[in-house]
Amino acid sequence: xKKVIFMLAFVMGSFTISANNFNSSEEFADCDEYANNAANExxxxxxxxxxxGQALMASYxxxxxxxxxxxxxxxxxxxxxxx
Amino acid sequence: xKKQLFIxxxxxxxxxxxxxxxxxxxxxxxxxxxxxxxxxxxxILKDIEYILKCSKNVSHFExxxxxxxxxxxxxxxxxxxxxxxxxxxxxxxxxxxxxSINNFGKSIxxxxxxxxxxxxxxxxxxxxxxxxxxxxFYNFTSPLAEGYSIKITAWYSPEISFxxxxxxxxxxxxxxxELSYLDxxxxxxxxNFKKEVNITKPEGEKMTQKELRLFFQKKTGIDxxxxxxxxxxxxxxxxxxx
Numbered sequence: 001x002k003k004v005i006f007m008l009a010f011v012m013g014s015f016t017i018s019a020n021n022f023n024s025s026e027e028f029a030d031c032d033e034y035a036n037n038a039a040n041e042x043x044x045x046x047x048x049x050x051x052x053g054q055a056l057m058a059s060y061x062x063x064x065x066x067x068x069x070x071x072x073x074x075x076x077x078x079x080x081x082x083x
Numbered sequence: 084x085k086k087q088l089f090i091x092x093x094x095x096x097x098x099x100x101x102x103x104x105x106x107x108x109x110x111x112x113x114x115x116x117x118x119x120x121x122x123x124x125x126x127i128l129k130d131i132e133y134i135l136k137c138s139k140n141v142s143h144f145e146x147x148x149x150x151x152x153x154x155x156x157x158x159x160x161x162x163x164x165x166x167x168x169x170x171x172x173x174x175x176x177x178x179x180x181x182x183s184i185n186n187f188g189k190s191i192x193x194x195x196x197x198x199x200x201x202x203x204x205x206x207x208x209x210x211x212x213x214x215x216x217x218x219x220f221y222n223f224t225s226p227l228a229e230g231y232s233i234k235i236t237a238w239y240s241p242e243i244s245f246x247x248x249x250x251x252x253x254x255x256x257x258x259x260x261e262l263s264y265l266d267x268x269x270x271x272x273x274x275n276f277k278k279e280v281n282i283t284k285p286e287g288e289k290m291t292q293k294e295l296r297l298f299f300q301k302k303t304g305i306d307x308x309x310x311x312x313x314x315x316x317x318x319x320x321x322x323x324x325x
């Protein structure tokens with residue numbers, strides 16, 4: 001009986017850990033991709049050529065912040081405005 | 084009597100000018116892109132304001148955030164697109180030139196060479212308000228992709244003897260009242276002559292542009308140099324001068 005309970009606890013524990021890892025990596029992998037895409041849409045490659053990538057980095061940081069705030073439930077995830 | 088009056092007037096003028104050791108200039112951003120503005124004329128983005136504070140030796144330039152967050156959100160897109168995020172600081176006495184930014188929560192001072200821009204001065208003139216301005220330009224060649232160049236055009240006025248301008252462009256024999264590159268234009272809106280101005284040097288970790296790119300790559304895995312080389316290669320645009 002003890003063995004069965006131990007096995008069940010072990011399986012449940014492993015499942016919870018893997019589920020948590022999946023959620024957290026999914027959350028941030030999405031934000032990296034979201035920020036990268038948004039920055040590349042927002043800042044032209046010629047501007048990146050011009051300023052050595054500073055505009056792209058600023059844009060990446062901005063959209064990463066937007067995405068992470070959304071992930072932490074602080075605000076609604078806004079669609080990037082591309083002009 | 085006439086002579087005395089002339090001398091008095093001259094002395095008053097000299098005194099007035101000698102008291103103006105500083106200026107505060109407000110610039111608007113304009114965009115010259117028919118795809119965005121649906122017009123062949125540049126559009127002034129009146130809500131986007133930058134402030135340049137200068138003494139005779141020190142300058143400080145930055146974007147001024149507006150109160151409304153919704154307006155800020157839209158404006159900042161243009162600010163980011165123009166690469167004008169951050170504080171531009173220059174001190175001629177200490178020979179320091181920095182752009183201060185915040186990257187991944189870290190304050191960074193990007194170090195720049197103080198005499199980087201090799202301007203070509205022309206005799207072409209135009210009036211901006213009451214000031215006679217001369218045209219100067221500079222063909223910037225990027226170290227990130229061979230063969231590409233970007234033209235930066237400045238209209239400066241020798242009548243305002245402050246060798247500074249917007250987004251770190253300076254070194255001309257007068258204040259830059261208009262600066263343009265790609266589809267971005269910075270236009271002076273107002274000039275306020277002052278006795279003195281308080282300029283604070285930004286703080287942060289000093290990095291070169293290359294070190295900043297490596298820092299960003301470490302944080303994100305994105306190699307900007309490689310990305311640019313790839314985009315230059317894939318670009319359908321055969322134009323190499325912008």
